[in-house]
Amino acid sequence: MAQTKNFRFEELLDKHHLKKTGARLRVLSMMYSKNTATSQPDLESVMSDIDRVTLYRILNVFEEKGIIHKVFDLNGTANYAVCHADCGENHHHDEHLHFNCTNCKNVYCLDDLHMPRLNLPEGFKADSFTLYASGLCPKCSKKSAATIN
Numbered sequence: 001m002a003q004t005k006n007f008r009f010e011e012l013l014d015k016h017h018l019k020k021t022g023a024r025l026r027v028l029s030m031m032y033s034k035n036t037a038t039s040q041p042d043l044e045s046v047m048s049d050i051d052r053v054t055l056y057r058i059l060n061v062f063e064e065k066g067i068i069h070k071v072f073d074l075n076g077t078a079n080y081a082v083c084h085a086d087c088g089e090n091h092h093h094d095e096h097l098h099f100n101c102t103n104c105k106n107v108y109c110l111d112d113l114h115m116p117r118l119n120l121p122e123g124f125k126a127d128s129f130t131l132y133a134s135g136l137c138p139k140c141s142k143k144s145a146a147t148i149n
């Protein structure tokens with residue numbers, strides 16, 4: 001999402017000891033250029049020259065390294081979004097609200113909205129929490145207001 005303009009994807013790959021392949025750089029630049037999550041089919045349609053297995057591996061390794069995190073949309077399709085702050089190898093902290101627009105189908109990371117602290121009943125040990133909302137995103141709610149009036 002809002003990274004600085006000079007953000008260098010090569011440096012990001014170096015930092016994670018990943019080889020700088022053209023495919024990896026293109027996946028990164030596409031994901032960083034969007035403010036919504038990206039599904040593998042989205043990537044496939046834009047990068048039809050990269051085969052599916054390669055894309056799948058790229059997404060997996062980025063997820064492992066803490067560069068991107070997985071979010072399932074309303075249809076159960078995996079979407080990937082850029083991680084912020086303190087995600088690291090095998091260690092994600094993306095417990096913010098994910099908003100799935102039912103109209104444009106985009107998945108948004110609302111980083112400022114965090115999971116509230118939940119006191120689980122005794123004996124329950126959670127590894128992860130998800131906070132999920134669906135409805136209309138700002139763009140679509142504006143549009144639907146315009147058609148009603």
Ligand SMILES: [Zn+2]
Binds near residue numbers: 066083088091093094
């Ligand atoms: Zn993460």
Ligand SMILES: [Zn+2]
Binds near residue numbers: 103104138140141
């Ligand atoms: Zn929308």
Ligand SMILES: [Zn+2]
Binds near residue numbers: 069096110
């Ligand atoms: Zn997210």
